[in-house]
Amino acid sequence: MANTTTLGAEKKYTWGGGKSPFTVSYGKLMMWIFLLSDAFSFSSLLVTYGFIRFTFPASGANEIVKPLSHTAENFVEAMREAHLFSPEHWPLPELVFNHFPFLHGLHLPLFFVSLMTFVLIFSSVTMVLAVEAGHRNAKKEVAFYMLLTIFGGLAFLGCQAWEWTQFITEGASLHGNPFGPTAFAALFFIVTGFHGFHVLSGVVLNFIIYVNVLDGTYERRGHYEMVEKVGLYWHFVDLVWVFVFTFFYLI
């Protein structure tokens, strides 16, 4: 009986009003809920991708080109002739995403996108370190780690822009591409574009908060919770990339 009374008292204390029952502030809670809604948006895009993709047969081929071998100048045309790229079936990701900056002509499947994944994970780590420094009110450290995070975000955007340029140069667009069905490139651009837009807005937000940190705004305020909130958004961006990477390149 004593147990239930304590539990009842506990519940009244938590949900009795006058304080946040989730221990976090209003701003942080709302950021979490916004991220949940954004996760639904991305999920609907990925679900669409999965559905459309699996209405097409798989190419059925495997290990056509050895990694690290040299690809011919007209690789795409050769693949089309070999019917490895055809509008009737979904292309193998490793035949499409096989380029790497400064290493033109080498077949490096998934290398570049793996690099992008590591860049984003690393920028997430620097973001957490910034948040941790914020807990100790270490202004200079917060600024340093936030700057690294911003650089990581810009590096990712640069990589994505390069990848898009390669694709577009090879003839991919929203209404056609040489690799397979029209939906292939259209979905790629839409989903990576939507994600890239989030990375861009994340970088912009990070930059604004970075300037505020340098300015001493949060030092005066007494807490670095804004860094935490913007950190939540940044980790969400990383999280979405994990799933975009899985769905577009691995499955």
Next chain:
Amino acid sequence: MEHTEHLEHTESPADIKKQIWRTFWILSFLTVIDIVLYFALLSYHSMWKNTLFILLGVVKAFYIVAVFMHMKFERKALAGIIILPFMLVLVLIWLVLIEGGYTFDLR
């Protein structure tokens, strides 16, 4: 801010940093596993292979949400608000992938 109380960390900053870097290495390792498995399982086309990759993604997601986004140290109720709806979304993704397969059969 007046209405919140902070869940106090019992670990030192050094411990927290160690935890953060440990999670980074776990995430990197899982990504390497992803890539290795992709090439090793290239000749297989099955729902199980896809489930495996999605599962790896979910494991990574748990680490990012729990450690980087601090969920492990927050109240369980907050975790519930976020995680439960998302579990349902994952079920939706799985179902629609199956549906896509059936639509393919119909084409």
